[in-house]
Amino acid sequence: MLALVSPALxxxxxxxxxxxxxxxxxxxxxxxxxxxxxxxxxxxxxYWRSFALTFEISLLVTVLALLLGYPVAYAANAVxxxxxxxxxxxxxxxxxxxxxxxxxxxxxLLQRTGVINQxxxxxxxxxxxxxxVHNTLGTVVATVHILLPFMVLPLYATMQKIPNDLMQAGAxxxxxxxxxxxxxxxxxxxxxxxxxxxMVFVLCLGFYITPELLGGGRTVMVSMLVSRNVELYNQFGAxxxxxxxxxxxxxxxxxxxSRFISLDRVLGQK
Amino acid sequence: xxxxxxxxxxxxxxxxxxxxxxxxxxxxxxxxSFSSARFLTFPPPSLSVRWYQQYFSNPAWMxxxxxxxxxAAFTVLIATPLGVAAAYAISQSKLRIMRIIHVALMLxxxxxxxxxxxxxxxxxxxxxxVATLPxxxxxxxxxxxxxxxxxxxxxxxxFDPTQEMVARSLGMNRLxxxxxxxxxxxxxxxxxxxxxxxxxxxxxxxxxxxxxxGQYQPLTKRMFxxxxxxxxxxxxxxxxxxxxxxxxxxxxASARQRKSx
Numbered sequence: 001m002l003a004l005v006s007p008a009l010x011x012x013x014x015x016x017x018x019x020x021x022x023x024x025x026x027x028x029x030x031x032x033x034x035x036x037x038x039x040x041x042x043x044x045x046x047y048w049r050s051f052a053l054t055f056e057i058s059l060l061v062t063v064l065a066l067l068l069g070y071p072v073a074y075a076a077n078a079v080x081x082x083x084x085x086x087x088x089x090x091x092x093x094x095x096x097x098x099x100x101x102x103x104x105x106x107x108x109l110l111q112r113t114g115v116i117n118q119x120x121x122x123x124x125x126x127x128x129x130x131x132x133v134h135n136t137l138g139t140v141v142a143t144v145h146i147l148l149p150f151m152v153l154p155l156y157a158t159m160q161k162i163p164n165d166l167m168q169a170g171a172x173x174x175x176x177x178x179x180x181x182x183x184x185x186x187x188x189x190x191x192x193x194x195x196x197x198x199m200v201f202v203l204c205l206g207f208y209i210t211p212e213l214l215g216g217g218r219t220v221m222v223s224m225l226v227s228r229n230v231e232l233y234n235q236f237g238a239x240x241x242x243x244x245x246x247x248x249x250x251x252x253x254x255x256x257x258s259r260f261i262s263l264d265r266v267l268g269q270k
Numbered sequence: 271x272x273x274x275x276x277x278x279x280x281x282x283x284x285x286x287x288x289x290x291x292x293x294x295x296x297x298x299x300x301x302x303s304f305s306s307a308r309f310l311t312f313p314p315p316s317l318s319v320r321w322y323q324q325y326f327s328n329p330a331w332m333x334x335x336x337x338x339x340x341x342a343a344f345t346v347l348i349a350t351p352l353g354v355a356a357a358y359a360i361s362q363s364k365l366r367i368m369r370i371i372h373v374a375l376m377l378x379x380x381x382x383x384x385x386x387x388x389x390x391x392x393x394x395x396x397x398x399x400v401a402t403l404p405x406x407x408x409x410x411x412x413x414x415x416x417x418x419x420x421x422x423x424x425x426x427x428x429f430d431p432t433q434e435m436v437a438r439s440l441g442m443n444r445l446x447x448x449x450x451x452x453x454x455x456x457x458x459x460x461x462x463x464x465x466x467x468x469x470x471x472x473x474x475x476x477x478x479x480x481x482x483x484g485q486y487q488p489l490t491k492r493m494f495x496x497x498x499x500x501x502x503x504x505x506x507x508x509x510x511x512x513x514x515x516x517x518x519x520x521x522x523a524s525a526r527q528r529k530s531x
Contacts, residue, residue: 001363005371008356008415015412016377019389068288071296075285090289094296096520098473100490101509104497105295108302108506115298148292177277206382208476213497223384230388230480240392243385250382 020247027240037241047225047242054222057140057211058204064144065151065200066193068106073155073192088156102215106142107133122231134216147203151196154266159185159190195266198257202250210265222246296513303506308472321507328494331508338488340403342471345410350464352411353418358448360419361426372419378414383476386413391480409477414467421466425459427454458526465523469516 030163030217041047076087088198094102109115110133117129162185170180215221220228222242229239257266303321305314325331360372378386390409391400399405429452437447453460475490482491489508496502 001359001365001368004355004359005368005375008375008419009371011352011408011412012374012377015390015393015409016381016386019393020381020385022392023385023389068291071281071284072288072515075281078281087285087289090293093517093520094292096298096469096516097513098475098490098509098516100473100475100493100497101299101513102295102508104493104505105299105330107497109295109298145291145295150290177275202382206384207492208384213494223382226384226388228481230391236392239388239466243388246382247385250380254380 003006023240023243026237027244030237034237037237038245040238041241041245046220050220050222050225051245054205057136057143057221058201061140061147062144062151062201064140064196066197068144069148069151069155069196070193073152073159076152076156077159091149091152094145099146099209101208102146103142106145106210106214110141124255124265129165133214134218136215136219138214138216139219139221141210142214143204143207146210147200149194150199150203154195154199155189155220158189159197162188176226190263194257194261198253198266202253204252206246273385299506299509299513302503305503305506308503319496321503324504325507325511328351328504331489333485334487334492335416337403337406337482337486338472338490341406341410341488342468344407345414346464346468348407349411349414349418350460352462353415353463353467354422354453356415357419357422357426358452361423362431375419376416378413383413387480389476390477394481402480403486405481406478406486406488409481410467410471410474412458413474413477414470417466417470418460420490421459421463422456423512425456429455462523462526465519465526469519472512472515 021133028034041051072087072091076084076091079087107114111117112129112131114132115130119127121129132141135238165187166184167180170184171177172259175183200231206223207221208227210229211219211221212224223246225242226246229235229242254266257263301314304317304319306316306320307314307319356371356375360368360375394400394405399408433455434447434451437451438444442450473490474488475494478488478491479494482488489512493505493508495506
C-alpha cells in the first residue's frame with residue numbers, strides 16, 4: 001500500500017515540501033546564519049504596512065463574503081430541490097472559471113471607460129467617471145467575487161444538516177420566525193460560518209492576481225511583496241522570509257480553527 | 271411557502287442580487303469579445319469576430335495555446351494514475367501513517383500558491399527546469415493531484431471492497447482484480463477527477479508566471495502580461511473560449527459524478 005502512494009507522495013515532497021523548506025532555509029541562511037530579513041519585516045515600514053493591509057483586506061473580504069454568502073446559502077437550503085440546484089450551479093460555475101478571466105472581467109466592468117462608468121454616465125448619474133478600480137475598492141470587489149463560493153459551499157453543507165423540525169418545534173412553542181432564526185438556526189449554522197470564513201480569510205491572505213491587476217500598484221499585499229522581491233529586486237532572502245511569515249500565519253490560523261471544528265470541514269471534503 | 275413575509279421577499283432579492291454579482295462578470299466578457307470597437311464601449315457599436323480572428327491568426331497566442339493544451343494533457347496523464355493509486359491505498363490501508371500522507375497530499379490546496387510558486391522557482395533555477403515543458407508539467411501534476419485524490423476517494427467510499435476480495439479469492443491477483451472489478455465501478459469519479467486536474471492546469475497562472483518563459487509560456491502567462499499593459503479585446507475572445515471550455519468540462523464532470531452517485 002505504501003508503494004502505491006509513494007509516487008504521488010514523491011511529487012508532493014519534491015514540488016511543495018522541498019521548495020517550501022528551501023524558502024525557510026534561504027530566509028535564515030546566506031553565507032552564514034542571519035535573522036536580518038525577519039528583523040527588517042519587523043521594523044521596516046513597507047513590510048509592516050503591507051502585512052497590516054493584507055490582514056485588513058482579508059478581514060473585510062471575509063466579512064463581505066459572509067454577508068453576501070449567508071443569504072444565498074440560506075435560500076439554497078430553504079427552497080425546493082430544483083431551485084437549490086440552480087442556485088448552487090450559479091455559485092459553482094464562476095468557481096471553475098479562471099481567476100485571471102474574472103480579474104479581466106472586473107477590469108472591463110470597473111475601469112474609467114468601463115461598463116459601469118459608461119452606464120452611469122449614460123443615465124446622467126455622474127459627470128466624471130468614478131475611480132472604481134486600480135485601488136483597494138477594485139481589489140476587494142473582485143476578490144470577494146472570486147472567494148464567495150468558498151463561503152457559500154461550507155455554509156450550505158452545514159445548513160443542510162440542521163433538522164427542519166427544530167425550527168418547527170420553536171415555532172410551535174411560540175417563537176416568531178425571526179426569533180426562531182436567531183435563537184435556533186443561526187447558532188447551529190456557526191460551524192459553517194467558521195469553516196467558510198477560515199477558508200476565505202486564508203485564501204485572501206495569499207491572493208496575488210487580483211491585487212496585482214486591480215490594485216493599481218498601490219494595494220501592495222503580502223503576495224506582491226514576495227513577487228517584487230524576487231522579480232524586481234532579486235532579494236531572494238527577503239522574499240523567502242516574507243513567504244515564511246505568511247505561511248506560518250496561515251498554518252497558525254488552521255491550528256487555532258482546528259480546535260473548534262474539524263479541518264476536513266474547512267477544506268470542504270466532508 | 272404559504273405566507274409571503276417581508277423577510278422572505280428581502281431574502282429573495284438579496285439572493286438574486288448576489289447571484290447577479292456572481293454571474294455577471296463571467297457573462298460580460300462575451301459581448302465584449304464580439305464587439306467591433308478597439309476600445310471598450312458598451313453596448314458594443316456593432317458585432318464582429320475580429321478579436322477571434324486576431325487570436326487565431328497570431329502565432330504567439332497560438333503557440334501559447336499549444337503549450338497550455340500540451341501541459342494540461344500531460345498533467346492529466348500523469349496526475350490521474352498517481353492520484354488513483356494514492357486514493358486507493360489511502361482508502362484500503364489501515365496504517366496510521368496513511369492519515370498523515372492523506373494530509374500531505376492536500377498540501378497544494380493549503381499552502382498559499384504564491385509561496386509554492388516562488389519555492390518551485392528557486393528549486394527549478396538550481397536544477398535547470400525554469401522555462402521548460404517538463405517543469406511546467408511537473409508543477410501542474412502537483413497542483414492537480416488533490417483534485418484527483420478527493421474525487422477518487424469519494425468514489426471509493428461508495429464502493430464495497432469485499433467485491434475485490436471475492437475476485438481475489440477466485441484467483442485473480444490484486445492488480446488484475448483492481449482493473450477488472452474496482453476500476454470499472456469508480457470510473458466516473460476517476461474521469462471527474464482528471465477533468466478537474468485538466469481545468470486546474472489550464473487555468474493555472476501564478477506558478478507559470480514564475481517558472482515559464484521563452485517559447486514555453488502558457489496562455490495564462492501571456493494574458494497576464496498583456497493585461498498589465500492594456501485592455502486588449504483579444505483577451506476577451508480568449509477568455510470567452512476558456513470559460514466555454516471550462517463550463518463544458520465541468521458539466522461533463524458533474525454528469526459523470528452524478529452517474530456514479
